[in-house]
Amino acid sequence: MVSSKNFRILISITVAAMLAGLAVVVHDLAVHNARWGADLYAGPVSRIILAVLFGFLLLLACRHLVTLAFAAYDHWSQEEAPPPGARRVPVPFVSIIVPAFNEAPMIRQVLESLLAVEYSRFEVIVVDDGSSDQTFLRALPFQRRRPDIEFRVFAKSNGGKFDALNHGIAHARGEIVVCIDGDSILQPDALRHLVGHFDDPSIGAVAGNVRVANRGTLWSSLQALEYVVGLGLVKRAQSAARVVTIVPGPLGAFRKCALSQVHGYDGDTFAEDFDLTLKLLGAGWHAVYEPRAVVLTEAPEHTLELLKQRYRWTRGSLQVLLKRKWGLLTPRREPLRFLGLWYLMFENLAWPLMHILAQVLFVAGGLLLGVHELMIFWWLQLMVLECAVAAFCVAVEDEQPSLIAVSPLFRVFYLVVLDVARLFATAEEFARVGMSWDKVTRLGKFDPSKG
Secondary structure, three states: OOOHHHHHHHHHHHHHHHHHHHHHHHHHHHHHHHHHHHHOOOOHHHHHHHHHHHHHHHHHHHHHHHHHHHHHHHHHHHHHOOOOOOOOOOOOOEEEEEEEOOOOOOHHHHHHHHHOOOOOOEEEEEEEEOOOOOHHHHHHHHHHOOOOOEEEEEEEOOOOHHHHHHHHHHHOOOOEEEEOOOOOEEOOOHHHHHHHHHHOOOEEEEEEEEEEOOOOOHHHHHHHHHHHHHHHHHHHHHHHOOEOOOOOOOOEEEEHHHHHHOOOOOOOOOOHHHHHHHHHHHOOOEEEEEEEEEEEEOOOOOHHHHHHHHHHHHHHHHHHHHHOHHHHHOOOOOHHHHHHHHHHHHHHHHHHHHHHHHHHHHHHHHHHHOOHHHHHHHHHHHHHHHHHHHHHHHHHOOOOHHHHHHHHHHHHHHHHHHHHHHHHHHHHHHOOOOOOOOOOOOOOOOOHHHO
16 A cells, blocks of 8 residues: 555646646647637537537546545545454454355365455355356365364355345354455455454445456456556545445445345346445445455456446446436435435446547547647547556556556547447347346456455
């Protein structure tokens, strides 16, 4: 983790770079306006294009600045807090639940990582959800591996991930329940970092820090940067307000009484983790992010599998939000929930559409208006924004500096591809096109050094 002094330096450099980029945009717009005068902007189409592009860049910069401000506040708050778990003796008993469906290539590595956990009181519950491979047989020997750690392996007919998790929760003896995916490698100190937050009785859930383990391809490297910037930074900002909106499947800790209050996971969406988190927030519990609780997960390495995964995530998120559509129309009854739902709708629906529209106008604007030089400068400003934020996040998360090198491609290519996929998924969700889970193929490519 970055020290308080160095963190302030990072914030200053990042903000300065972003503001310098915006200054470049304003300067170039003024120069081109003076050079070509009214002729360049005489047509209404030209004015609309330039206004939309400038508005998008301004909105993107403000979005980054606000997120960074909240993330900085969360970082300083955690620095001043006592060490995790320092105030509770004895430490609470924890139940780790591992739902598994056809996880034979990974299940041994996952359970071996749990044997190395640096925590004194916990049990492991593996729930084989009707696998057709050797998942159950490979997990079964772990029941006798350590006399001081109770491993229980259950087998049930296939009912979906939510059902496997609920099955594990029903058998859990711990006051805190930690859920991880069947392909997630838990770092040894992750558990004690998560548990420390439950000293606060208002905390119902804690989100772990998910990192991509396999980084041998361009796709997986871009996803590694996405997890650091697109997910980690946002969770830090949300954690400052104690309203993290997604406690991720690869690593999430929950107060068991909170899970009982909201009746666990529901199976009516394809984003059960998002749905559960909103249920907990709606019931009055707080959710925070713990960046020191690291879990390694395997990212898709092939284009089709990545798009299938994001297709499912997008449709699942929309299903979760549509379950709560009544909340979008009741500002007086619950103003905070009302604002939160509109924010989530903006992030999931409006923002991808705005991003795609801006990218199209960048290209079309240069061709139609003949202001290629202006568009190039604006593209450079966009790259300054992305590189500055990427450098900040990589430094704060103690990640590999090489990820910064792919940040230009991250904005101009990777996010565009994902947002196009999101738009198709959105259209099909509203058209009520049928869908299936489409489980990602496990490759078993894990590098422990990424933790």
